[in-house]
Amino acid sequence: MISALTHRSLIRSRYSWWSGNSRFLYLSGKFLGAHLAHASLIILWSGAITLFEVSHSILERPMYEQGCILLPHIASLAFSIGPKGEVTSLYSYSVISILHVISSSIIALGGLYHTLLSSDRLEESTYGLLLHYNWQDRFRITAILGAHLLVLGVASLILFIKAIYLSGIYDTWSSGGGDVRSIKKSDLSLNPYVLARYLARPPFSSSGWILSVNNIEDLVGGHY
Numbered sequence: 346m347i348s349a350l351t352h353r354s355l356i357r358s359r360y361s362w363w364s365g366n367s368r369f370l371y372l373s374g375k376f377l378g379a380h381l382a383h384a385s386l387i388i389l390w391s392g393a394i395t396l397f398e399v400s401h402s403i404l405e406r407p408m409y410e411q412g413c414i415l416l417p418h419i420a421s422l423a424f425s426i427g428p429k430g431e432v433t434s435l436y437s438y439s440v441i442s443i444l445h446v447i448s449s450s451i452i453a454l455g456g457l458y459h460t461l462l463s464s465d466r467l468e469e470s471t472y473g474l475l476l477h478y479n480w481q482d483r484f485r486i487t488a489i490l491g492a493h494l495l496v497l498g499v500a501s502l503i504l505f506i507k508a509i510y511l512s513g514i515y516d517t518w519s520s521g522g523g524d525v526r527s528i529k530k531s532d533l534s535l536n537p538y539v540l541a542r543y544l545a546r547p548p549f550s551s552s553g554w555i556l557s558v559n560n561i562e563d564l565v566g567g568h569y
Contacts, residue, residue, distance in 0.1 A: 370480065371466070372465045372466060373466050373467040373468070373477060373478060374459050374463050374464050374465045374466050374467050374469075374470060375459070375460060375465055377459045377467065377476075378455075378456050378457070378458070378459030378460035378461075378463070379456070379460070380456075381452055381453070381455045381456035381459060382453065382456030382457070382460065383456075384452055384456075385449045385450075385452040385453035385456055386449075388445050388446075388448055388449035388452065389445070389446060389449035389450075389453075391415065391442075391445050392442045392443065392444070392445025392446035392448075392449060393442075393446065394414070394415055395415045395416065395419070395438065395441065395442035395445065396439070396442040396443070396446070398411075398413045398414075398415055398416050399416070399435050399438050399439050399442060402416065402435060404431075404432055404433075404435070408420070408432075416432075416438060419437075419438055419441060420432060420515060421514060421515045422507065422514055422515070423507075423512050423513055423514050423515055423525040424437040424438065424441070425437045425438065426515060426525045428524070429521060429523075429524060430515060430523045430524055430525065501568040501569070502568075502569070504565070504568050505565055505568050505569040508527065508528045508561075508565045509527065509528055509530055509533070509565070510527075511527075512525070512527070513525050513526050513527035513528065514526075514528075514561070514565075516561040517561075518559065518560055518561060526561075528561060528562060528565050532562050533562055533565060533566045533569070534560075534562045534563045534565075534566035534567075535566050535569065539563065539566075540563065540566060540567050543555045543557060543558060543563070543567070
């Protein structure tokens with residue numbers, strides 16, 4: 346009896362200190378704090394590196410010649426893009442990067458609060474009934490997973506709306522070497538067979554799995 350209980354304890358288990366989230370198995374509050382801190386670091390990196398690229402960018406030169414890794418992603422969403430895909434201004438890029446830095450600091454405060462000041466377990470906190478979870482409760486855990494998937498779905502829907510109804514997105518397959526254009530809803534690929542065939546290809550095959558997408562209609566339709 347004693348031996349069985351000691352082997353079941355978290356301290357005497359075979360999990361090592363580097364086993365990631367296992368150390369937070371019964372510390373849901375600390376678990377949330379760690380995830381908020383992690384998200385804050387990612388957002389801070391995105392904003393800081395974008396600001397760095399903006400401060401060193403030269404509009405007369407292509408982004409790939411300047412070693413930019415984040416500005417092209419913003420440019421693909423048609424922010425401050427003129428004819429023939431040329432960047433006309435870096436103002437919107439600066440605003441986006443600053444918003445990332447500000448939001449990262451707010452999320453960092455939440456991470457520090459849940460790590461240092463809040464209860465170790467969410468069920469002991471003020472909003473415990475709303476936020477707490479138990480790993481043995483499969484319905485609660487799948488609800489948390491569903492919330493994450495819902496956020497990803499909303500983000501995909503926003504991209505669809507921007508491509509169809511707003512300013513459009515950058516299409517690398519447009520004539521003349523690429524340009525910003527709005528996608529016609531009538532041309533959108535919504536055929537399940539057309540979209541699923543990308544996923545059915547082997548990831549490391551010559552066809553390139555989802556990297557083999559060669560038109561913007563399939564790309565936007567897949568997000569939808």
